[in-house]
Amino acid sequence: MSLLPxxxxxxxxxxVSSARxxxxxRPGLSALRQVGVSRAGRPLHLLxxxxxxxxxxxxxxxxxxxxxxxxxxLALAERVLHERRLRADTSWHFLLCADPDGASLHVTPAxxxxxxxxxxxxxxxxxEQPEWSPSVxxxxxxxxxxxxxxxxxxxxxxxxxxxxHGTDLGGSWVQLTKDLPGLAEPFAKSAAELHIPVETxxxxxxxxxxxxxxxxxxxxxxxxxxxxxxxxxxxxxxxYHVHRYGGLTAVVEVPMWxxxxxxxxxxxxxxxxxxxxxxxxxxxxSLEVERVLTEVLPRLQGVDGPLLRAARWxxxxxxxxxxxxxxxxxxxxSMAYIGSVDAFARRLPLRAxxxxxxxxxxxxxxxxPRLERLVATWSDAFxxxxxxxWVPLEHQVEHQSRTxxxxxxxxxxxxx
Numbered sequence: 350m351s352l353l354p355x356x357x358x359x360x361x362x363x364x365v366s367s368a369r370x371x372x373x374x375r376p377g378l379s380a381l382r383q384v385g386v387s388r389a390g391r392p393l394h395l396l397x398x399x400x401x402x403x404x405x406x407x408x409x410x411x412x413x414x415x416x417x418x419x420x421x422x423l424a425l426a427e428r429v430l431h432e433r434r435l436r437a438d439t440s441w442h443f444l445l446c447a448d449p450d451g452a453s454l455h456v457t458p459a460x461x462x463x464x465x466x467x468x469x470x471x472x473x474x475x476x477e478q479p480e481w482s483p484s485v486x487x488x489x490x491x492x493x494x495x496x497x498x499x500x501x502x503x504x505x506x507x508x509x510x511x512x513x514h515g516t517d518l519g520g521s522w523v524q525l526t527k528d529l530p531g532l533a534e535p536f537a538k539s540a541a542e543l544h545i546p547v548e549t550x551x552x553x554x555x556x557x558x559x560x561x562x563x564x565x566x567x568x569x570x571x572x573x574x575x576x577x578x579x580x581x582x583x584x585x586x587x588x589y590h591v592h593r594y595g596g597l598t599a600v601v602e603v604p605m606w607x608x609x610x611x612x613x614x615x616x617x618x619x620x621x622x623x624x625x626x627x628x629x630x631x632x633x634x635s636l637e638v639e640r641v642l643t644e645v646l647p648r649l650q651g652v653d654g655p656l657l658r659a660a661r662w663x664x665x666x667x668x669x670x671x672x673x674x675x676x677x678x679x680x681x682x683s684m685a686y687i688g689s690v691d692a693f694a695r696r697l698p699l700r701a702x703x704x705x706x707x708x709x710x711x712x713x714x715x716x717x718p719r720l721e722r723l724v725a726t727w728s729d730a731f732x733x734x735x736x737x738x739w740v741p742l743e744h745q746v747e748h749q750s751r752t753x754x755x756x757x758x759x760x761x762x763x764x765x
Contacts, residue, residue: 356742357459358416359423361391361446364409367423368396368445375430384444385497391449393497396422398429398443399436403764404505405757406591408444408498408512411480413451414472416458417603418513420742421749428750435754439761442505447479448494454655463606463737464728466517467703473655474662480512484585499590506594509760511753514602518737519692520548520611521604521748522563523756526588527597529763533561535755543744545604548611550686552693553602562612577677578669595764599756603749608735611692613684620679623687627694628674634698635667637723642705645716652712660704663697670697692735699727 359367365381372379384395407425409418422443429435446452456469475485479494502510521540523532540547540563547563554565555576567583583589588598617623642664649657679686702723709717731737 358742359419360458361410361419361449361452364419364423364445365394368394368426368443371423371426371430372396378436379426379430384501385493387448387450387494388492389450391453393447393449393494394445395501396426396443396445397440398426399440401436401438401440403438403761404440404442404507406442406444406502406505406507406510407753408447408480408510410446410448410452411512412472412478412514413448413455414470414517415513415515416452416455417515417605417742417745417749419446420746421513421753424746424750425753428754435757439757442501442507444498444501447498448473450494450655451477460605462728463518463732464725466605467699467724467728469707470700470703471656471707472659472700472704474659477655477658480587483587484582495587498587502587502590502594506596507591508594508596508764509757510588510591510596510598511756512588512598512600513749513753514600515745516548516602516604517696518606518731518735519551519604519608519689520546520563521752522548522551522554522565522602523752524554524557524583524600524602525560525564525566525597526583526592528560528566529597529599529756529759530560531759532599532752532756533564536564536752537562539748539751539755543740543748544607545740545744545748546607546609546612548602548685548689549614550611550681550683550689551602552686552689555686556680562614576670576673578673579666597760599753599760601749601752601756603745604740605745606732606737607740608688608737610688610735611685613688615684616682617684617687620682620687624674624679624690627687627690628671631667631674631694631697632671634695634727635664635701638698638702638705638720639664641702641716641720645709645714648714649708649712652708654708656704657708660701660708663701663704667697688735692731695727695731695734699724699731702727
């Protein structure tokens with residue numbers, strides 16, 4: 350039986366309901382338990398399968414605007430249930446949603462377009478993100494979701510943590526905290542079979558070594574950041590918490606909409622000049638949102654919440670990031686990398702505008718129509734520039750699942 354819902358992104362309650370049915374189907378093999386609560390008191394659930402001492406932890410829902418992971422976690426759990434070899438020497442554990450509060454605010458379960466996706470957009474400010482908060486907050490201020498995740502890691506001591514991420518528009522790539530030789534081949538094969546481009550120059554992995562196209566290995570502690578102004582550092586995230594037990598983390602990214610412009614390894618003819626141009630556009634676009642924010646803030650007295658905090662946090666990143674792009678040599682000179690930066694430069698002000706729009710709509714503020722036009726115009730321009738094509742949900746899930754299984758196999762060989 351398939352426990353996946355219809356072809357849309359499931360809610361957290363649907364994920365938990367499906368996991369509960371799966372655990373009831375094989376109670377001697379599977380168990381579902383609550384491992385903590387969120388800031389708002391929502392439960393966090395862990396589905397465990399198998400009894401082997403060696404553990405794999407799969408984390409879904411760390412970023413609320415990247416919804417594929419929940420469906421992938423269910424698909425993987427079904428596969429583990431039916432394929433004995435997958436649990437022969439490994440127990441599997443699925444944190445069904447690392448940020449249920451965020452998931453309750455990102456409300457586009459079946460987006461018809463990039464514009465539709467942004468009308469219900471939410472992504473928390475960095476300090477409120479469960480995986481990233483340790484890179485920007487002291488230990489005594491970490492949110493409860495982060496504490497739950499690290500407590501699960503301490504309990505399981507996994508040889509591999511896989512965290513399921515995604516991108517709105519682009520390609521697929523993998524980020525590793527330690528190299529997994531051999532992973533690049535099955536990853537690329539899966540992407541090709543499912544017509545998903547491999548993002549060879551992802552700006553998220555700027556300057557990182559690659560063990561194959563689209564498979565990036567995070568640099569060691571002594572390496573400098575590609576974007577010095579960015580406040581977070583992956584090496585301080587929960588991804589590295591598994592290292593104290595000899596494990597590693599694989600971050601598997603898959604797109605909702607694909608672009609065949611993100612895998613071009615050819616050199617860009619003028620990368621530094623293009624980076625300066627993109628920085629200028631980022632500043633101009635962000636200033637349009639800032640103007641609206643400055644105008645409405647006096648009318649929003651007493652209004653606060655995660656949407657407004659996240660919008661302001663995104664805008665605060667812009668000046669430093671634009672300066673990095675203007676004054677730092679490009680981390681990569683390929684067409685793919687410059688294209689990835691172009692996409693990033695579009696995302697940041699668009700996301701801030703989308704979240705601020707939701708605040709203004711809830712408040713009935715008269716500036717909302719102006720932001721509505723910006724969100725529509727920027728979403729459509731983003732999709733048109735990158736020739737966006739929808740990746741069927743079943744392909745998103747299948748590619749992410751295949752990549753996880755391949756990562757588990759290679760990590761198990763590495764740990765043996």
